[in-house]
Amino acid sequence: MAQIISVHSFRGGTGKSNLIANIASTMTLQGQRVGIIDTDIQSPGIHVIFGFDENKMTYTLNDYLWGRCHIQDVAYDVTHSLIAEQKHPTTVKGSLYLVPSSIKAGEISRVLREGYDVVRLNDGFQELIRTLKLDYLLIDTHPGLNEETLLSIGISNILIIILRPDNQDFQGTAVTVDVARKLKVPKMLMVINKALPALDFADLQEQVEKIYNVPVAGILPLSEEMVQLASIGIFSLRYSGHPISQAIKGIAEQITSLVVSR
Template sequence: MGVIDTDIQSPGIHVLFGMDEEQIDKSLNDYLWGRCNIEDTAYNVSARIGKGEVIVMGADIFLIPSSIRAGEIARVLREGYDVSMLNEGFRALVKRLKLDYLVIDTHPGLNEETLLSIAISDILFIILRPDQQDFQGTAVTVDVARKLEVPHLYLVINKALSSYDFADLKKRAEQIYDSPVAAILPLSEDVARLQSTDIFSLRFPDHPVSAAIRQIVGYVEAIGQ
């Protein structure tokens, strides 16, 4: 499996795998600017996973990070890049690393690379919070995804207060967007307390947040069968 951070303006997934600037020799930015092949930016992070209560068994997990160097981020904002190279890179990663799945993390909202990622995805999970601002913004994203004919579209409601009626929240969201809710993640101090220093669901497999994440995985596995 591969995980690629396309949030080039504000990357962050590398933190979950315990990687810092000194450990990232080549990043997605280097590929987009023609400095290397896309597979050269892939880091096998399998050994960094499984230090909690659960050990991940099976195939390798590759992380393709975006650069966290201030100068590189500033260059993206100033000069941009050829977004079409992302599409080529995604397909090359799947082929050359023999990936079963490629998880694409995008920048919040809609921009050119997000639209491309949506357009080529087999499965799209749209994460939203249960507030009016997110509900309105999500409506636009859902509409765009439908126009791009994404095969499988799901909603994931994040940071839901424990006082909410989750069944009612799920029903309302599905009625508003005419899309299934894959999971509702409760607002959790435990997640905040971990401070992104580890994969939460591996450290705390019996936590309600981890249970919700397994629901999401279940949808992916069902489609892949």
């Protein structure tokens, strides 16, 4: 059974898109068929990480939501980008598909002005899983809570909440966890990002798990290499031995060990 995984943060700038791209890439290298859908329609950008030129986007998620095309027309095979990213290229056993959102100002303005049919969005998720025979569909959500985000969370088998060790993130995350429990999400995992390397990670994990009663799947240290990469490329493929890459591999393993019914 395909697993729908929403990755969410209460505030922007937490590294959500980078986390999704790296988890999805890791799963694909392990032989899974994976889809990513960028539902952060107001501020899209995950396509940049895969080096996908927006001029090559014949269709975007916006086109599907407004009835201009089928959802499978918006799914671009980006598996080849994983081969290019590796220092020592190997055969990629799985497949990775990306459904980007439009970065055109007029399209974004229309979403802000008119919204879109969230039921059609949900139908698109299911059709994408069926037509591409996906094992996992990862949803890049819009930060905060709105109707579209609530839908994504509500239909998820697994919700990954990413936060920084920051008091504002801690408060907002508490709201997200409460909402997810009310929506009866089967499984929640926490990922802590941009943690100072000097921190005691075991103590930090214990504190966060105690606060939210949700397991921490991984802690990603603040890294100069990640900052220098500037969201152009898949970090875990370029720096396979880095602590961040090892943490991401561990997170992916925890996800693939879960088979959660909805």
